[in-house]
Amino acid sequence: MPTNVSPELYTRVQQFYARQMQALDDCRFKEYAATFTPDGSFQHSPDAEPAITPEGIVAELENFHRRFDNDPVQRRHWFNHIDLEMCADGSIRSTVYALVVTVRPNSKPEIAPSCVVHDVLIDEDGAVAARSRLVTHDQIR
Amino acid sequence: MPTNVSPELYTRVQQFYARQMQALDDCRFKEYAATFTPDGSFQHSPDAEPAITPEGIVAELENFHRRFDNDPVQRRHWFNHIDLEMCADGSIRSTVYALVVTVRPNSKPEIAPSCVVHDVLIDEDGAVAARSRLVTHDQIR
């Protein structure tokens, strides 16, 4: 299987995802939203309305996380099998497995749902950003 | 710990596994089998007969997956800790952790079994292929 993905790009995307998801799981939503392009789109499930622009993404995350206001929870988004494909317009299609690990006091970690992350990334001047993200859920396919 | 594995090879193997396992989990068996060499061998547990050649691997996978014919299941093979070792003949020994995530409607994902994938890979003209794969299972060691 030949591939035209350079090691520079592949590791940059891995580092990008590591920092992006650690920001999300630490509830640093502005930092998460800043990993999207100014017109970036984030759709955390196929039947959700996409959140547009970093400001819109922050608002969506703050709204979503209200459900955890009285719930002392630590979430960890795990990624696996980053498959990159170069597109004709210079963007990068990225297809990645995801599992959400949820930890609450005095109970075992829950590992659900199982998802697939469908990103369009751009890589300019050595910096990766997400132009769009759609997350599909295995449970509801 | 010195290592003589180049970033080109390491990322190529990561990209290879990502595409290979996404093909398997989408039941694109011909695409999975095409990631093996023409004389490639695939043994999904130590007491199974190895499937040989891409045609034999497709037949084995079709046979194995008949058990899911009336079972709406989405499987996801997760990999971790890819350890590569260059061999004297130019091939690459790859030892990788694996977990199988199984999702069925109206239930939580099951995460089992825990396995170790023992591959011999070749890397020719920038393309990785599997010469052999043996999967051992932690549960039955």
Place this chain on the structure above:
Amino acid sequence: MPTNVSPELYTRVQQFYARQMQALDDCRFKEYAATFTPDGSFQHSPDAEPAITPEGIVAELENFHRRFDNDPVQRRHWFNHIDLEMCADGSIRSTVYALVVTVRPNSKPEIAPSCVVHDVLIDEDGAVAARSRLVTHDQIR
């Protein structure tokens, strides 16, 4: 998000963790301890006393693993989202998610605890070593 982490370093760290954790899970404690610097420090939870020097790390691991003497268990430490940050003194701060998969006969794998690994790594002459490791646990934050 710009980053000054080279693909050489990023893949070297991935290969380092793969070999280090496979050594730990195979109970090759001397090999695990040898991945630390001569003055290296390993603290497997915030309220544990750090083990210092490779000899001290081996002693700590042998002591910890006595609990498994009559318990036929296979543990697998999974890592995810390796975030590297270059420090002014040339060392590398590495922040990584970890999950411990525990397999016992006739039961399903347990996946717990969920942790974050906080490493300070050094990279000299193409070889990575750990100067310090602190593991925090999500359950007891």
